[in-house]
Amino acid sequence: MIGRPAMGKPWLFDQIQHYLVTGANKPAPEISLRLRIIETHLKEIHVFYGKTKGVWYARKHIARYVENLKSSKEFLRSFNKETEAPAQIDLLRSYFANRFNLFWISKYIFTLSSISILYENFMFHLFSLFRMENDWFI
Helix, strand or coil: CCCHHHCCCCCHHHHHHHHHHHCCCCCCCCHHHHHHHHHHHHHHHHHHHCHHHHHHHHHHHHHHHHCCCCCHHHHHHHHHHCCCHHHHHHHHHHHHHHHHCCCCCCCCCCCHHHHHHHHHHHHHHHHHHHEECCEECC
16 A cells, blocks of 8 residues: 555656566656646645635645655745635745746646646556556555
């Protein structure tokens, strides 16, 4: 079972799949791809839970994503004080831009096609891990 180790690291499933197929370790994605994944998740939380609860629930998810990154405690202090979804997104972008020199960040970081490709890739790897012969254990 994977469970908790995957919290804040959804790319872990891809790394496990890669290791099972090739026997080689796959490094974690670049910080720019991590930002795109985190931002997409943040926006989906805001849409799914709504304006108020989405902001609340986003706090714990974003904390797991950034817990091992530099200056994350200072970032989380300000992030957790925010009460508006757009402000949370702006704080996330500025944190990554300032800490990791990602000055190319703009409002339109993702297109719908790249989101669907990431989602399909994630689901493929997730289901591949749980498939044994022809039986599904989900």
